[in-house]
Amino acid sequence: MSKQPIYLAFSTQKGGAGKTALTVLVASYLHYVKGYDVAVIDCDYPQHSIAEMRDRDLKLALEDDHYKRMAYEQFTRLDKKAYPVIESSTEKAIDDADRITEQADFDIVFFDLPGTVNNPSVIKALTNMDYIFAPISADRLVLESTLRYMVVINDVIKKTGVTTIKGTYMVWNMVDGREKSELYGVYEQVIAELGFEVVKTFIPNSLRFRRELTETHKGVFRSTLFPPERSQLKGSNIDALADEILELIKLNGNG
Template sequence: MDKQTLNVAFATQKGGSGKTAITVLVASYLHYNCGCPLAVIDCDFPQHSLYEMRERDSRAVLENEYLKRMAYEQMREPGRAAYPVQKCRVERAPDMAAELAGNGNYDLLFFDLPGTVNSSGILRTIAQMDYIFAPVSADQTVLESTLAFLDVLQRMMLGKETSRLKGLYLFWNLVDKREKSELYGRYEKVIAGMGLPMLTTQIPDTKRFRKELDAENRTVFRSTLFAPDKRMVAGSGIPELAHEIISILKLSGYEETANR
């Protein structure tokens, strides 16, 4: 039987949660560092931030000789050509996913979803996700909003015949090392009481997550066209998050190539 392409989203109900940045970083790490064939569907209308990032990345490469050589060298390696980034309205996303999955070229499809369930067609699209990973910060408003959102999905979709949803996971994002660990412990008790699993990876609050292509300093972190620079990925939590996701999704053959 052919292996099913998995649909995955980083989703919350609060703006500024960093879901788009994390989507790009995890997708690029899995594809360019681990060799995992994937595509990204940006259905966060109207901004389509991820699709616009691909457009900026492409212009930067065309306008800069250093980045052009870097792209050429990367694309010469098997499996390291740029992954597709498609944009559409959220109600169209399941159909676009079916088209991409139909060619059998991808193990994963990442979705950048709108930040509200009030968007037309979003519940139909969420029902087509296999796994949702929700970034949360130690902020009561953010946490309550995200838990309410996940509670609805847990009751309405998780494990239901009308949905593909197999797993809901949370992970700490924007972690301030100065915050007391007891604060996270209290929140985690509430989350555990809801039966929602929390990943062990914590993503720190650092300015590097806002850093895109920089030809002058010759560093790359957040990019749709390049693997994140080893110097910048260290301590970011992205490799650890990517490996946890690989394990949860039961993807084989990618752990061994993660450091290439």
């Protein structure tokens, strides 16, 4: 290993907040479009959603002529492999990440973690992150839950001093309409008073975020083997979010 990778998680305790989808979309965009080398540690037991998505992607890429051709053209052009998806657990997450980063150079290792912070192994994994991005939505229950989660990370984890966390941020996800309403400004004021930061980019609510590879060959959006197609990427703000994250973690221009 000649470079120190950044350990990053989209993490929250609220189910359905979009952390897994954001992990896949940003990882795929950075790896296949921006040229960074990434890996994903899937320790969200028992569903292991990203590892299962990779299995589905591979099955279609091997059996479907359309995706088989897409994969061949992409990996020939990029001259790089698909990023690894490691099925792990919170207990083994950091050891698995350290193991693969000793074998190859990565710029970013993404972690898909369970939502609970009551588990010592989850706390251990979180303390080893460099950056944490917590998806939030303009729903009072979601927001309150995520704020409690961030308070735990900041008060219990960061203030102990036994952590590598350099930054924690919140990300507006599943935003209704093309622009944020006044309600978001009220929420952001509360968030700022608590001392938390919100990234500038917001992710709109769209059915495309559920779209994976299908036998009907509709536009690719969420995949571990391919980046979002340009037609699907437009208006999703995934590209803008990825670029903002690169700036925040000071990796912009190093891909």
